[in-house]
Amino acid sequence: MKKVEKxxxxxIRWFHWINFPxxxxxxxxxxxxxxxxxxxxxxxxxKTILRFFPDSFYKALNIPFRLAEGMSLHFVFMWVxxxxxxxxxxxxxxxGEWRLIFPNKKSLKESIKVVLxxxxxxxxxxxxxxxNAAQRIAYTVVIFMxxxxxxxxxxxxxPVQFHALTSLLGGYxxxxxxxxxxxxxxxxxxxxxxxxxxxxxxxxxxxxxxGFFVLPAEKEVLIPSPVIANQMDLNKKEPDIDIKPTExxxxxxxxxxxxEIEPEKNNSAxxxxxxxxxxxx
Amino acid sequence: MNDKEVIIISSKKFRNKxxxxxxxxxxxxxxxxxxxxxxxxQPDVAGAPKPLRKVLNANENFFSNFLxxxxxxxxxxxxxxxxxxxxxxxxxxxxxxxTAAWKLKLVRSPGDTILISLAEIKALPKTELVFNFKxxxxxxxxxxWAGVKFSDFxxxxxxxxxxxxxxxxxxTPDKEYYVGIDMPSMMHPQTLLCYEMNxxxxxxxxxYPLRLIIPVKYGIKxxxxxxxxxxxxxxxxxxxxxRGYDYYxxx
Numbered sequence: 001m002k003k004v005e006k007x008x009x010x011x012i013r014w015f016h017w018i019n020f021p022x023x024x025x026x027x028x029x030x031x032x033x034x035x036x037x038x039x040x041x042x043x044x045x046x047k048t049i050l051r052f053f054p055d056s057f058y059k060a061l062n063i064p065f066r067l068a069e070g071m072s073l074h075f076v077f078m079w080v081x082x083x084x085x086x087x088x089x090x091x092x093x094x095x096g097e098w099r100l101i102f103p104n105k106k107s108l109k110e111s112i113k114v115v116l117x118x119x120x121x122x123x124x125x126x127x128x129x130x131x132n133a134a135q136r137i138a139y140t141v142v143i144f145m146x147x148x149x150x151x152x153x154x155x156x157x158x159p160v161q162f163h164a165l166t167s168l169l170g171g172y173x174x175x176x177x178x179x180x181x182x183x184x185x186x187x188x189x190x191x192x193x194x195x196x197x198x199x200x201x202x203x204x205x206x207x208x209x210x211g212f213f214v215l216p217a218e219k220e221v222l223i224p225s226p227v228i229a230n231q232m233d234l235n236k237k238e239p240d241i242d243i244k245p246t247e248x249x250x251x252x253x254x255x256x257x258x259x260e261i262e263p264e265k266n267n268s269a270x271x272x273x274x275x276x277x278x279x280x281x
Numbered sequence: 282m283n284d285k286e287v288i289i290i291s292s293k294k295f296r297n298k299x300x301x302x303x304x305x306x307x308x309x310x311x312x313x314x315x316x317x318x319x320x321x322x323q324p325d326v327a328g329a330p331k332p333l334r335k336v337l338n339a340n341e342n343f344f345s346n347f348l349x350x351x352x353x354x355x356x357x358x359x360x361x362x363x364x365x366x367x368x369x370x371x372x373x374x375x376x377x378x379x380t381a382a383w384k385l386k387l388v389r390s391p392g393d394t395i396l397i398s399l400a401e402i403k404a405l406p407k408t409e410l411v412f413n414f415k416x417x418x419x420x421x422x423x424x425x426w427a428g429v430k431f432s433d434f435x436x437x438x439x440x441x442x443x444x445x446x447x448x449x450x451x452x453t454p455d456k457e458y459y460v461g462i463d464m465p466s467m468m469h470p471q472t473l474l475c476y477e478m479n480x481x482x483x484x485x486x487x488x489y490p491l492r493l494i495i496p497v498k499y500g501i502k503x504x505x506x507x508x509x510x511x512x513x514x515x516x517x518x519x520x521x522x523x524r525g526y527d528y529y530x531x532x
Binding site (some may be wrong): 001073173206210 | 285286288289290291292299302303306309313326328329331332333334336337339342344347348349352353354355364413415416417418419420421451496497521524525526527
């Protein structure tokens with residue numbers, strides 16, 4: 001028997017895996033365009049710390065002299081990026097999934113603990129639902145970044161027709177800088193995302209493909225309580241039917257759940273310096 | 282929604298479900314790769330794969346709806362205009378050229394061409410325009426131009442029938458550089474047949490004696506040294522379109 005948690009709805013998996021190659025195409029074709037006037041750098045006066053981008057970078061990716069190709073790809077796949085993103089946001093809003101993704105009151109404070117935990121500076125992690133606080137903030141910010149890319153992109157694509165938008169963004173040249181900066185941020189998001197997925201392991205990765213997350217085998221499955229035994233019998237007869245927990249089981253499950261969570265909570269309370277001070281007092 | 286939805290399934294069922302999901306995932310990846318290859322294996326239309334070209338043309342249909350005569354490119358005070366104007370591109374300007382003998386060839390219809398001198402063009406109402414000139418490469422520059430609005434020019438030369446057509450075509454005297462422009466953009470109130478830059482006659486490298494200044498298009502459409510002007514319901518040939526760029530190139 002396997003105990004699994006339904007993690008990512010089918011729709012979200014589709015949005016995710018469509019967006020992955022499309023965003024890659026947008027960033028890459030954007031580079032083909034940017035190369036034609038690659039004036040941005042980080043530095044001051046004559047001092048340049050980082051040039052966007054060094055010639056070796058262009059050479060390695062075969063970027064030079066492909067402006068026309070970059071523009072045609074960019075202005076075709078922008079539609080897929082925009083439509084996929086729009087449906088995704090609508091899905092979040094209407095399915096209620098937004099509650100699991102948008103940050104709540106505690107998220108900012110908790111996200112610091114999560115980051116410290118990920119950097120191995122802090123052991124316990126605050127209890128979380130589908131996403132931890134840092135994920136909530138990152139995944140919400142990235143939605144706004146996508147929206148920002150669409151707006152800044154539109155304002156440099158059609159600056160006369162949408163002149164009000166272009167002015168609002170600080171004019172044509174500022175909008176181009178903003179569009180570029182968002183692309184850099186997307187790339188950084190992507191790198192951190194990939195690293196985190198690698199560190200978190202297979203179970204997490206496969207849940208974005210299969211939709212379910214495998215929970216560790218629990219005692220409750222092994223204890224031959226009458227309800228579970230019935231369920232196993234059922235399984236023998238009709239192994240192909242999904243056995244959803246009956247009311248009995250879910251209450252049973254609920255009990256076990258609190259049992260397994262409780263010690264964790266105690267631990268984190270003991271380790272949390274804030275809480276410790278409180279109890280001492 | 283707030284509670285994790287936990288279910289218990291048999292190991293066999295779990296394996297089957299995982300297997301199926303990964304098969305579908307693999308099919309998705311393979312389909313994406315094939316789609317990408319399919320796009321690039323399609324025949325080119327003017328330097329861009331046919332499917333991309335189709336979408337670019339659809340983009341033109343979509344975005345040209347937003348082009349209105351009242352949508353003006355932002356203008357600036359004269360003091361904002363740069364003194365050293367960037368020179369980008371000399372295609373069509375390299376042949377030997379007798380500036381004194383120049384006249385604009387206005388083809389009103391095939392077989393009906395009239396020649397117009399620079400003095401005649403300068404006699405028409407003059408319009409000055411300081412705007413942010415935008416190159417398709419990504420740079421832009423606030424520059425100062427003056428000339429006659431194409432719409433005023435069309436009025437003066439009774440081009441009513443011609444401006445009902447869909448496109449205007451412009452070519453350099455040596456026919457090396459050529460552009461095609463949709464009529465709504467050509468008739469836009471900021472489109473100039475331009476003969477002055479920074480208050481002086483155009484330099485040779487900026488298209489003396491007459492060039493197009495069309496703020497609703499990228500620089501590639503702002504043809505220098507106009508030799509011939511004609512009209513068509515088909516897309517006139519366009520230098521950069523033939524090299525993979527969007528025909529419309531509107532801003």
